[in-house]
Structures are given as C-alpha cells and as structure tokens.
Amino acid sequence: MPKFSREQAHRLLTRAAPLLRLPTSPNRQPEVLRDGSGLRCPAAGRVYPCRGGVLDLLNSELALTVTQKSLDTPFTAWAYDRFRDALARLLNVPDFPVEVALTQQSLQAQAGDTLLDLACGPGNFTIEWAKRVGPDGLVIGLDISAPMLARAAHHVHRWGLDNVLLIRGDAHHLPLADDRLEKINCSGGFHQFPDLSQALREIARVSAPGAVLTASTFAQGPADRRAAIKRWLKRRFDLHFVPLVWLAEQLADIGYHQYRWSLPGGWFGYVSARRTSED
Ligand SMILES: C[S@@+](CC[C@H](N)C(=O)[O-])C[C@H]1O[C@@H](n2cnc3c(N)ncnc32)[C@H](O)[C@@H]1O
Numbered sequence: 001m002p003k004f005s006r007e008q009a010h011r012l013l014t015r016a017a018p019l020l021r022l023p024t025s026p027n028r029q030p031e032v033l034r035d036g037s038g039l040r041c042p043a044a045g046r047v048y049p050c051r052g053g054v055l056d057l058l059n060s061e062l063a064l065t066v067t068q069k070s071l072d073t074p075f076t077a078w079a080y081d082r083f084r085d086a087l088a089r090l091l092n093v094p095d096f097p098v099e100v101a102l103t104q105q106s107l108q109a110q111a112g113d114t115l116l117d118l119a120c121g122p123g124n125f126t127i128e129w130a131k132r133v134g135p136d137g138l139v140i141g142l143d144i145s146a147p148m149l150a151r152a153a154h155h156v157h158r159w160g161l162d163n164v165l166l167i168r169g170d171a172h173h174l175p176l177a178d179d180r181l182e183k184i185n186c187s188g189g190f191h192q193f194p195d196l197s198q199a200l201r202e203i204a205r206v207s208a209p210g211a212v213l214t215a216s217t218f219a220q221g222p223a224d225r226r227a228a229i230k231r232w233l234k235r236r237f238d239l240h241f242v243p244l245v246w247l248a249e250q251l252a253d254i255g256y257h258q259y260r261w262s263l264p265g266g267w268f269g270y271v272s273a274r275r276t277s278e279d
Contacts, residue, residue, distance in 0.1 A: 017031075020177065021176060036050065049178060071148060072107040081151045090266060092264070099127065109129045109137075110137075114182065116183070118142055118189055120149045126157065139163060171202065189215070220242065
C-alpha cells in the first residue's frame with residue numbers, strides 16, 4: 001500500500017471539503033479530522049476513513065452487476081491496468097495518448113482547474129488531468145471499486161502528485177456538493193452504470209453552470225452497421241452499448257447541450273457536451 005503522509009491527506013481533504021457531501025449529511029460540508037485520517041459527518045458524527053490514499057465514502061456495500069464485479073478484484077484490476085491499452089487496440093480504440101488528446105480537445109483541463117474523473121479505475125486518465133491542472137488545481141478520481149482505487153493510489157504516489165483525491169463512491173449518488181464542478185470526465189464508465197439516466201442526473205447536479213462533460217463508452221451510433229452484434233453482446237455478456245442519439249436526448253433533458261460525438265473505431269464512442277450557463 002502506498003505511503004501517503006497524514007499531513008498530505010489533511011491538506012488534500014481540507015482543500016476538497018467544500019466540494020464534498022457525505023451520504024449521512026448531504027447538505028453540510030464535512031469536518032476534516034485533524035490527523036488527516038478521514039472526514040467526520042457533522043450531523044451523525046460518523047467517521048469516513050481515508051486510508052492508503054483513498055477516502056471511502058460508500059455508505060454501505062452495494063450489490064454489483066456482473067460487469068462491475070469482473071473488474072472488482074485485485075487480479076482483474078491489475079490485469080485491466082496492465083493490459084487495457086493492448087485490449088483497446090483489438091477493438092480499434094485509438095492509442096491512449098490519442099484518446100487523451102481527443103478528450104482534452106473538449107475538456108481543456110488547465111492549470112488551477114477542479115475536475116472530476118468519474119469511474120477513474122486505475123487512474124490512467126486521472127494522472128493525465130492531474131498533470132495538466134497542476135499544483136493549484138485538484139482532481140477528484142471517483143470509482144466504486146476498492147482494488148481499482150488501490151491501483152490509482154499506487155500511480156498517484158509513483159508520479160508524486162499531491163493534487164489528486166481518490167474517493168470510493170457510487171456514480172448514482174455522488175458524494176459531492178451541488179453546482180460546483182466545471183469539468184467532468186468519465187472515460188469507460190457509462191456502459192458500466194446500471195442506471196445511466198440516474199448517473200447523468202447526478203452529473204448535472206454537481207456541475208457548475210457552463211460545465212464541460214467529456215466521456216467515452218461502448219456505444220451504438222445511428223444506423224450502426226454493427227447493431228446486430230452489439231445486441232448479441234448485450235444479450236450474451238450484458239455488455240451495454242450506449243445509443244449515442246439517446247445519450248444526446250438524455251443530456252439535453254438535464255441541461256447539457258453542444259453535444260458532439262465520434263465513434264472512431266466503430267465500438268467505442270467519445271462524447272462531449274456543455275451545461276447551459278444561464279441557470
Ligand atoms: C472500464 S473501467 C474505466 C477505467 C478508466 N476510466 C479507463 O477509461 O480506463 C470502468 C470503471 O467504472 C467503475 N464503475 C462501475 N460502476 C461504477 C459506479 N456505479 N460508480 C463509480 N464507478 C463505477 C468500475 O469500477 C471501473 O473501474
């Protein structure tokens with residue numbers, strides 16, 4: 001387990017506290033424990049621990065879907081971390097630096113930004129955003145899987161970054177304050193969420209007016225020539241391909257417009273949208 005000093009944890013938690021909301025007190029800012037070991041709920045007094053560089057804000061253990069479970073072991077998290085890029089190549093997904101550049105075109109992560117990397121997994125994209133937002137910025141990497149977050153903590157430590165807060169939490173109930181985040185990225189997460197509409201509503205709730213959202217996901221385009229095999233993969237392996245037209249409608253319903261999408265290799269889609277600024 002990487003060694004994060006208590007001082008480092010205390011500093012990060014203090015910076016992030018105004019953005020955080022605990023499941024047991026969603027309307028009040030949490031208290032930071034003086035020794036940096038976690039947060040205390042101002043209403044119930046419950047303590048949420050920060051250990052090994054990960055703040056655990058899951059209220060209770062959730063029943064995971066088959067797809068979620070498949071990545072939620074130390075071995076599969078390691079294998080994903082190690083072989084993701086090779087597997088991605090088999091599916092015509094662009095190389096990782098190209099994916100980062102494609103996403104960054106819309107996300108525009110820059111020095112001083114506060115950014116949420118949702119479904120951060122082993123922290124591959126989280127690290128990229130953390131390098132871009134610099135010491136004055138803050139990246140919150142949030143994932144449901146403890147083994148994935150342990151990989152992310154390892155990389156954050158290895159890169160010597162002290163501007164990343166890793167949180168164990170659920171995309172359907174984000175432990176974050178309303179209307180605060182200006183940049184949100186979710187790479188490879190949408191097809192894993194059992195209720196994507198609910199996760200999108202949560203994204204909208206925590207987004208500041210004018211916020212940018214970028215995401216990549218297994219996706220289905222309009223008039224997709226792979227539609228039949230995608231339907232079969234859904235039936236056989238519960239691998240969900242998010243319809244890109246449906247996604248545009250969902251995002252518009254929650255106040256996200258300027259929708260752009262691309263499906264470069266036919267399987268994996270990249271989308272971006274911006275929340276309207278006048279509400
Ligand atoms: C395919 S990985 C993507 C990891 C990384 N962002 C990437 O693009 O390589 C999907 C991640 O979504 C996470 N995930 C699935 N359901 C989630 C949920 N409800 N809330 C938060 N994270 C979730 C999984 O634990 C997993 O780490």
